[in-house]
Amino acid sequence: MAAEYCSTNSRYTYVHEDQKGNLEAIDAHHILLRKGNSKFVLLFLSAILLTTTAFSLSTLKHGESSNILLWSLLLSTTLVIVFLRKPVEKESVIIMPAFGVQLETHYRSGGTIHRFIPIDKILKPVLNECVTPVTCYWSLSLILREEEELLLVFKELRPPVKMLIPVWKALCVATDSLETIDQPG
């Protein structure tokens, strides 16, 4: 029996599938990135800028404002590369209690990256506030035993904290139940 819960905001959609059936319950949480038109518009504009700059540079007479055109060529190339990066479609967390957690990143081109973490390797899932030079956002990470760095659960996407909380709670329940088994008495 699969129960589903969904919540959305302007950029992300959160879907929770709770499959309680047969032997084990598998808990799957998905964060989907909504298709935005703005990215394509910006990509299109950057591509136009690139072509016009390249064209002007090729038909240019030597010495005439070549510096400016070279800089704008560099800028437009950078913009095109940035917008042409592999777009992410969905990131998933599949919790298999007493077994492990699978983190998946699905790209729009069809490729998927899977990372599996055995349940006894996870010390604790944590909600962190990350501060960058221009902003501050929430992220969900896993503290792993014998590892120096935290592992980000959602590597590419930055969903809002309201969507991170149910995932965090589910991870806590999965890791806590293991700890209660481990503890003596």
Place this chain on the structure above:
Amino acid sequence: MAVECCLLRRIDLWVERELVAACGGEELGDRDGETKFSVTMCNDDVCGTRSGRSSSVVVDGRPVTDFVSRRRRLHQSSPALRRLSLCLCFCLLVSEMGDQSKHRILMVSDFFFPNFGGVENHIYYLAQCLLKLGHKVVVMTHAYETRSGVRYMTGGLKVYYIPWKPFLMQNTLPTFYGTLPIIRTILIREKISLVHGHQAFSTLCHEALMHARTMGYRVVFTDHSLYGFADAGSIHMNKVLQFTLADVTQAICVSHTSKENTVLRSGLPSEKVFVIPNAMDTAMFKPAPEQLCRDEIVIVVISRLVYRKGADLLVEVIPEVCRLYPNVRFIVGGDGPKRVRLEEMREKNSLQDRVEMLGAVPHAKVRSVLILGHIFLNSSLTEAFCIAILEAASCGLLTVSTRVGGVPEVLPDDMIVLAKPDPVDMVQAIRKAIDILPKIDPHAMHLRMKKLYSWHDVAKRTEIVYDRAVRCSNQNLLERLSRYLTCGTWAGKLFCLVMIIDFLLWHLLKVFQPAADIEVVPDIVTPPCQHVGKEQVGTVSVVPEFSSSCDWEASCRQAPVWTAESIL
């Protein structure tokens, strides 16, 4: 219009209720559109009903209707007067509520822990005392090496270490508009009501105050130091200060001398400047349990050995005092560029057994050095307040100090001997101090200091400044620009341009990153006793220390942990 009528009726009802309550009456409740009141006064029992617009309630021989209907007639006659009385009533209501409201303060400075000093201490202790009074305090500073991101200190004090590298003397690189996005994010997510900047020499402070004013927040500025007027560095610093303080809501200085200095440097009206002296933690600085033997008099000096702290004066004073008084010994703690001169003086005069050089003394060990002496010598050439002499007095030492800056305001006359910053005068002062020494009781001094200086007192006074700041009206951009124009012929126009660009950038940022997208952080509730344990709320976390990493992405993964109960 409809809203105004509704508001008027509610205010009328409120006014009547207040009048009735003031007379010791009670409201009997609403029924069929009538509100009944019963008023009992000293000799007469008057019971009246109010139906519609008439009332037969009598107060002090005058029917209440008179007051109410007169007000109503006044309102109906003139819309402007009506609006004025509406505003007045609301101001009354709001001011009564506002007096009890707690503030949400953002303290900004380049100087905070793990760096150690007067400003850092001030911010920390003030924040702790304000937290105890029930306000919310968040501190913002720049990142120190690997310490970057969000940290929590005692009492749930949240500190944002912004990953901007310091470039000169612990100051963040001044980019004018670079810090606008992160400051706006922090102000929105923490629901800040007031921004408090510290220290004129902090670039982050100036930028934060500028951006906070652009976004309409109230700002308070505290100046901790005295600055000159003559040299090039001071002139530029004063111009920057003039820019920041042109539009500050309130300012605080640590002494009256500092207030005079700040007002002269910045052109701020003196009504806006409050004087709240620093304090110190008297519990940390207690005198020695047993009084020291007075056969040999020990003079202690603890300061940074730099020009500003009068190290050159020490070089002249110490040999002279040692020559005049064979039973006097010196202990010199601290380090700096002038240490070499002191060592040379020691060698030249063969004072190795009379002058002990300790080197840099960590703040935690300062008390253990102070209790070794009878007299504390401070030879600063300039000092806005001087917490060092407070610490010495709290440990029961008699102080000898130069009469500079705010020093005369700090201690009572019987605890300090003042001298001109001149070697001869200082030797005279030391002679006077040695004569007074038998009358000094260290424990009595400590108890007096405990009563005179306390951080809780500073916090309560600062709270009054915050209340005053919050009540100030908020002006729009055009009115504020007129204040900047008074800063100078060219400087005024430049400042206006800077503020206009800031305003435009703010609106641009509102388009790209709407305020609704920035999630508000829930308040953390700290338990009464804080243990580092499995369930942690608002304490330093169990997250292990990570290897150093320069980029902020990695440092994000070092932030501490707290439970999510408060965000559910």
